[in-house]
Amino acid sequence: MIVQEKNQDAVGKSESKKFWKFSDILADPIVKERWEKIRKYFFLRESTYDMTRKCNIRCKGCYYYEGDKQYAQDNRDPEAWRRLMRAENKRGITYVVLAGAEPSLVPELCEICYQEMPLGTIATNGLKYIPESIGYRIHISVWGNDETSRLIRKAKNMLHRQVENYKGDPRAVFVYTFTRNNIDEVYEVVKILGEHGCKATFNIFSAPVGYDGDLKHTTDSLLYTRKTIIDLMKKYPESVLFSSYGVVAHTHKYGLHDLYSCSYPRMNPSKDIGLGRSFRQYRADLTWNRDTACCVPDTDCSDCRHYAAGSAVVTARLFRHASDPLTFSAWLDYVDTYLAVWVMGYEKGKNLCNELVAPPGYGVF
Numbered sequence: 456m457i458v459q460e461k462n463q464d465a466v467g468k469s470e471s472k473k474f475w476k477f478s479d480i481l482a483d484p485i486v487k488e489r490w491e492k493i494r495k496y497f498f499l500r501e502s503t504y505d506m507t508r509k510c511n512i513r514c515k516g517c518y519y520y521e522g523d524k525q526y527a528q529d530n531r532d533p534e535a536w537r538r539l540m541r542a543e544n545k546r547g548i549t550y551v552v553l554a555g556a557e558p559s560l561v562p563e564l565c566e567i568c569y570q571e572m573p574l575g576t577i578a579t580n581g582l583k584y585i586p587e588s589i590g591y592r593i594h595i596s597v598w599g600n601d602e603t604s605r606l607i608r609k610a611k612n613m614l615h616r617q618v619e620n621y622k623g624d625p626r627a628v629f630v631y632t633f634t635r636n637n638i639d640e641v642y643e644v645v646k647i648l649g650e651h652g653c654k655a656t657f658n659i660f661s662a663p664v665g666y667d668g669d670l671k672h673t674t675d676s677l678l679y680t681r682k683t684i685i686d687l688m689k690k691y692p693e694s695v696l697f698s699s700y701g702v703v704a705h706t707h708k709y710g711l712h713d714l715y716s717c718s719y720p721r722m723n724p725s726k727d728i729g730l731g732r733s734f735r736q737y738r739a740d741l742t743w744n745r746d747t748a749c750c751v752p753d754t755d756c757s758d759c760r761h762y763a764a765g766s767a768v769v770t771a772r773l774f775r776h777a778s779d780p781l782t783f784s785a786w787l788d789y790v791d792t793y794l795a796v797w798v799m800g801y802e803k804g805k806n807l808c809n810e811l812v813a814p815p816g817y818g819v820f
C-alpha cells in the first residue's frame with residue numbers, strides 16, 4: 456500500500472539535465488489534479504490474512520501450498536477474528552487483503568472482517584460466490600482459457616462459472632495471470648470479460664521458491680507479454696485496468712525487488728518505518744512471522760513481478776519518480792490504476808502517459 460519511502464531525491468534531474476522541483480512538476484494542472492486525487496489514499500496501511508488453509512481446487516504453481524504456512528490449522532472462531540481485526544485497527548491497519556488458500560469457503564469470517572475493517576480485497580478463484588453483504592473488492596484469478604484452467608487448475612468451465620458468479624458485480628476485478636504458455640489465450644478471455652461488462656487487470660506469474668516448471672517466464676515471454684498487454688490496453692480501454700508504467704514495471708527483465716527494492720518485511724530489515732514496521736501476514740491460525748512476511752510469501756524474490764507486490768513496492772517509491780514530469784506522470788498512472796483495482800468505489804482516470812518510461816536507474820527492459 457502507499458507507505459512512502461524517505462525523501463532521498465525529491466528534486467531530480469530529467470534526461471535533459473534540467474532539475475525539476477516538485478512544485479514545477481505540479482504546475483501542470485492535469486498532473487496536479489491526479490496527484491490530489493491519489494494522495495487522499497495515502498492513509499492506506501495494509502496487512503494480509505490467510506482465511507483458511509483449504510481450497511476447492513489445486514493449481515500447479517500455487518504459492519500457498521509452498522512453505523509451512525499451508526500446515527497452519529484454521530482458526531474458525533468468529534470472535535477471535537473480530538478481536539484480531541480490532542487489534543489490527545488499533546495498530547494502524549486500514550486495509551486488509553483476505554487470501555489463503557480460498558476465502559470464499561469461510562464467508563462468515565470474511566463478513567466479520569468487513570464489519571470491523573471496511574476497506575479491503577478478497578483474492579478468490581471465483582468458483583463460489585461471496586455474499587454481496589461483504590463489500591470488499593473481489594479479485595478473481597484467471598490463468599488462461601478454460602482448456603488451460605482444466606489442465607493447470609483441474610477445474611472445468613472455469614471462466615464461464617466465474618463470469619456467471621460475478622458479471623455485473625461492481626466488486627469484481629478479474630486478474631489474468633500471464634504464464635509463459637498462456638499469452639495468446641488472453642485475447643479470448645478479455646473478449647469474453649468485455650462482453651459481460653467485467654473489468655480485467657493483469658498479473659505476471661512469479662515462481663514460488665524452488666519452482667522451475669514450465670509456467671515460469673523467460674526473457675522472450677516477458678517481452679511478448681509486454682507487447683500483448685499494450686495491445687489489449689488499446690483494444691479494450693473500457694475493460695482493461697492497466698497503465699504503460701505497469702507494463703514496464705511488471706514485464707521488465709529484472710524483478711520488482713531489483714528495480715525498486717522491496718519494502719515488505721521479508722526483504723526489508725527496517726522495523727521502524729513504512730511496511731517494514733506495519734505489515735503483517737497472518738496465517739490461518741492467526742500467527743505471523745516477520746521473517747517471512749510479504750503479500751506473496753514463498754514467492755522467489757528474484758522472480759517477483761506479482762501484481763500485489765507492485766501495489767506496495769512501486770507505489771511506495773514516490774520520491775524517486777518525482778524527477779521530471781514524464782516519470783512522475785507514469786508513476787501517477789500506476790498508482791491510479793492500483794487504486795482502481797484495489798479500492799471499492801475508486802474510478803480510474805485516463806492514463807496521463809502512454810510512453811514506456813524506464814524505472815529510475817534502469818533501462819526500459
Ligand code: SF4
Nearest residue numbers: 510513514517556580
Ligand atoms: S485457487 Fe488459489 S489457493 Fe487454491 S490452489 Fe489455486 S492458486 Fe492455490
Ligand code: SF4
Nearest residue numbers: 717749754756759764
Ligand atoms: S516475493 Fe516479492 S513482495 Fe515478497 S518479499 Fe520478495 S520481492 Fe517482496
